[in-house]
Amino acid sequence: MDKPLTKPSIREINERVILAAAESVFAERGFSGATMSMIAKRAGSPKANIHYYFPTKETLYRAVVARVLTAWLDAARSFDASDDPKEALTAYIGAKMDLAREMPLSSQIYASEMMRGAPVVQDYLETTLSAWVAERSGVVRRWIAQGKLKPIEPKYLFFMIWATTQHYANAAHEMATLEGGPLSDEAFERAKGQVAQTVLFGVAAGG
Amino acid sequence: MDKPLTKPSIREINERVILAAAESVFAERGFSGATMSMIAKRAGSPKANIHYYFPTKETLYRAVVARVLTAWLDAARSFDASDDPKEALTAYIGAKMDLAREMPLSSQIYASEMMRGAPVVQDYLETTLSAWVAERSGVVRRWIAQGKLKPIEPKYLFFMIWATTQHYANAAHEMATLEGGPLSDEAFERAKGQVAQTVLFGVAAGG
DNA sequence: ACGCCATTTGACCGATCGGTCAGATTCGCG
DNA sequence: CGCGAATCTGACCGATCGGTCAAATGGCGT
Known part of the structure; x- marks a missing residue:
C-alpha cells in the first residue's frame, strides 16, 4: 500500500523533510526547548516556510507524535506472530528492542510525552x-x-518489557558512557538476547 | 551527622523551598520548558529573590540534580546489604522501586538529563x-x-533493573491511564514483587 | 537604640520566542 | 507562452524569557 504511483508533490517532500528535522530537535530539546528557528535551520528552509506547512509549533509536534505512534503499533503486531508464549514474547521483545535502536528519537519523544502527562496522546x-x-x-x-x-x-509483564526496551533508547547516552562508547551491533544483539532470555525464564512455568 | 544543632538560617530555609519548587517545575516541563517566574510563583517569592539565592537558571538546575544523585547513591547501597544474590537483588530492586514511587520528580529529572545527553551529570x-x-x-x-x-x-542486568524501576516513575501517567487510576499501594507492592521475582527467576542458575 | 549586612522587591533590560504578512518567485496546466 | 495558484522569504510584531539593579526592608549583635 501507499506506492508512489505519482511522483511526490512538493508539499509531500517538504513535509517529510520538516517532520524529520522537527523530530530530531524535539527529541534533543523537548517540546518547550525546541525552537522553530532551530527546526527551520535543520530543515534548510526559512522559518516562515515551516509555518506555511505547519501553522503552529503544536501542530508540528502533533504530526511528529502521530508518526511515532504508528511505528509503535507496527512493532506491537509482532506479539501476535505466534500462539506460543516463548516465540511471541521473543518476537515482541526483539521488535521493541530494534525499534528503540533504530528509532531512538521517536522513543525519546514518546517517553517525554509520558513524563509530561501525555498532553497530546492521552486519547x-x-x-x-x-x-x-x-x-x-x-x-x-x-x-x-x-x-x-x-x-x-499480565500488565506488569508488559510494563517490564516496555521499560526495558525503551531504556535502550532513553538511556543510550548513559550506556555509551559506561561501555566506553556506543553499543556495537554485537553488544546490542547480546543485550537483546539476554533481555529476552531473562524475561522468558522469569515468567516461564517452573520446571 | 548534620543534626540541626542551630536553628536553620533564613538562607537554609529559602534554599530548601526554592529547590523543592524548582524540582517540581523542572520535572514537569524539563530544563528549557521551566521558567524562573514559574519557579518563583511556586516558591512564593518574587523572581528577583530566586536569583538572589541561585544566580542563574543553570545554577539552580545543577543544585536540583545534585540532590537527585545523592538519593540515587543512597538507594544503590542496598545492593550491598547481603552476599546472597537473591537477597541483594531483591533489596536493590525494592529500594529502586520505592525511590521511583516516592521521588518520581527526581526520577523524571534524571531521565530527562540522560535523554539530553547528560549535559550536567556527565562527570x-x-x-x-x-x-x-x-x-x-x-x-x-x-x-x-x-x-x-x-x-x-552483569551490565545488562543492571540496565534491566534501572529500566524497570525507573519506568514506574517515568511512565506513571501511562500506567495510571491503563489502570483506570493511580497505582494503589497494594498494586505497587504486587508490581514490586513480580518484578523482583521475574528478574530473580530469570537470572537464577537453572534447577 | 544604633548600625551593618543580609534579604526582599518592583521596575527594567536586551534577546529571543512563536507567529504574521505582504510581496517576490516558482509551479503546473491550458 | 500566459496566468492563477502554490510556494517561498525577509521584515516585522507583541509577548515572554533570563537576568540586573537600586532602593526598600528586615534581622541581629553590640
Whole structure:
C-alpha cells in the first residue's frame, strides 16, 4: 500500500523533510526547548516556510507524535506472530528492542510525552493502547491457564518489557558512557538476547 | 551527622523551598520548558529573590540534580546489604522501586538529563557511576562463578533493573491511564514483587 | 537604640520566542 | 507562452524569557 504511483508533490517532500528535522530537535530539546528557528535551520528552509506547512509549533509536534505512534503499533503486531508464549514474547521483545535502536528519537519523544502527562496522546492511551493491553492480557492469561506461564499479572509483564526496551533508547547516552562508547551491533544483539532470555525464564512455568 | 544543632538560617530555609519548587517545575516541563517566574510563583517569592539565592537558571538546575544523585547513591547501597544474590537483588530492586514511587520528580529529572545527553551529570557517569558498576559487576561475576547465577553479562542486568524501576516513575501517567487510576499501594507492592521475582527467576542458575 | 549586612522587591533590560504578512518567485496546466 | 495558484522569504510584531539593579526592608549583635 501507499506506492508512489505519482511522483511526490512538493508539499509531500517538504513535509517529510520538516517532520524529520522537527523530530530530531524535539527529541534533543523537548517540546518547550525546541525552537522553530532551530527546526527551520535543520530543515534548510526559512522559518516562515515551516509555518506555511505547519501553522503552529503544536501542530508540528502533533504530526511528529502521530508518526511515532504508528511505528509503535507496527512493532506491537509482532506479539501476535505466534500462539506460543516463548516465540511471541521473543518476537515482541526483539521488535521493541530494534525499534528503540533504530528509532531512538521517536522513543525519546514518546517517553517525554509520558513524563509530561501525555498532553497530546492521552486519547491514544485511553482507546488504542488500552484495547491492545486488554486483548493481549487475555492471551497471557490463557497461557497461564494452560500452564505455560507462571501466574503473573499480565500488565506488569508488559510494563517490564516496555521499560526495558525503551531504556535502550532513553538511556543510550548513559550506556555509551559506561561501555566506553556506543553499543556495537554485537553488544546490542547480546543485550537483546539476554533481555529476552531473562524475561522468558522469569515468567516461564517452573520446571 | 548534620543534626540541626542551630536553628536553620533564613538562607537554609529559602534554599530548601526554592529547590523543592524548582524540582517540581523542572520535572514537569524539563530544563528549557521551566521558567524562573514559574519557579518563583511556586516558591512564593518574587523572581528577583530566586536569583538572589541561585544566580542563574543553570545554577539552580545543577543544585536540583545534585540532590537527585545523592538519593540515587543512597538507594544503590542496598545492593550491598547481603552476599546472597537473591537477597541483594531483591533489596536493590525494592529500594529502586520505592525511590521511583516516592521521588518520581527526581526520577523524571534524571531521565530527562540522560535523554539530553547528560549535559550536567556527565562527570558523575564517568566517575562515580562507572566505579559503582565496575565493582558490582565483579560481585555478580563472582556469584556466577559460584554457580548461583546464570552466566549473564552483569551490565545488562543492571540496565534491566534501572529500566524497570525507573519506568514506574517515568511512565506513571501511562500506567495510571491503563489502570483506570493511580497505582494503589497494594498494586505497587504486587508490581514490586513480580518484578523482583521475574528478574530473580530469570537470572537464577537453572534447577 | 544604633548600625551593618543580609534579604526582599518592583521596575527594567536586551534577546529571543512563536507567529504574521505582504510581496517576490516558482509551479503546473491550458 | 500566459496566468492563477502554490510556494517561498525577509521584515516585522507583541509577548515572554533570563537576568540586573537600586532602593526598600528586615534581622541581629553590640
